[in-house]
Amino acid sequence: MTVSADSVVLPDLLAKAADALAAAETHTEQARQSVAALVSADGKVSAGLLEREQLAAHGLAWLTTYTAALRESLHWAERLEAAGGLGELEALLMQAGFGEYLNQMAGGLMLSQGEIVRPGDLGLDAGALLASAGAKALMAGGSSAAVRRRIGALLEDALATGAFGNPGLEDEALVMVQDQFRRFVNDQIIGPAHEWHRADELIPMPVVQQMAEMGVFGLTVPEAYGGFGMGKVAMCVVTEELSRGYIGVGSLGTRSEIASELIRLGGTEAQKQALLPKIASG
Incomplete structure (x- = not known):
């Protein structure tokens, strides 16, 4: 994919996303192990502990889902790139998704307006994410106001035409x-x-x-x-x-x-x- 000099698509986007995904997967595995320890007794899940730690368990489910969404969106973009079909809109949609989800993973998953799960609620910190250069780049600029404005401009007629990018x-x-x-x-x-x-x-x-x-x-x-x-x-x-x-x-x-x-x-x-x-x- 070629982009103009003033494009808001991050340079080497797919490589940055792959690096960020690896960090997200590490973060999620650390969370899984941490929550497993919180809800287990005698080597198996305890109903009582699961009830007590339901915020952490609920947060782990969301975190796992977010990571799966990042993985599949990257795979989608990689398939489009290989077929010559990755355009500016598709790249920005993936980029914005990574930027938003990574920021929520590091700062707090918005399960609802009154239920926000932060890394500390899962018994860990955001170190794995913050150690990734790709994740930091996407968190800083992946879903900026300029990116969202450009996506909005590209989708201006989408509701009428149904053209929301190449679904692959x-x-x-x-x-x-x-x-x-x-x-x-x-x-x-x-x-x-x-x-x-x-x-x-x-x-x-x-x-x-x-x-x-x-x-x-x-x-x-x-x-x-x-x-x-x-x-x-x-x-x-x-x-x-x-x-x-x-x-x-x-x-x-x-x-x-x-x-x-x-x-x-x-x-x-x-x-x-x-x-x-x-x-x-x-």
Whole structure:
């Protein structure tokens, strides 16, 4: 990727991100070991200690998730770079994500407005992060006001066009699904959605029925139970496109996916046979 002299993309961004990721993984492993010691007795997790140390346990879950998000965003950028598809927008999105998440890891994870988990709550400090040159560079300039302004400028027309950067789907079927739902949202959702919201109306049943016919509610349901068996990435692609039009529409599919996954993983065969086809069909 080539950038202009006045670009806010950090020099050697991918190398800095790789260095920062290694530091984040070390930090997370240190936190895991520390929290394990806090909640364990006689070599196993204690329910009582887990209850007492629930802030640390909750924070560890968030920290682990943040690190996984950094890892996958770097892998995404590396794949785009290898394919010649890493542009300024994609680089800045990854850079800003690293800058924000690393700062939260070092200073405090915002679980909610009233629940902030700092390194000390996990029994450690931010030494592993602060020792990384890549992490320090990204924490200092990765998500600056100038970076966010540039991202905003690049995304000025994104809500209308659906162009939020190259997702790197690497699967023609997913690209086709994305295009299909983008057209559906542009034609059926974006126009009336504001009035639905203003009037506090339910999403009209004809829209829900059309979503069912398009397979929204059975994307990850196995084909044996009437679904498409497409996996989580397909669900994310569809949910993002629907949510671009109206968050209420986007959330409809996720609710059915949560229900079907719980039944698929924890239900009896009789329950699967009875319920999954109904969910998949809407």
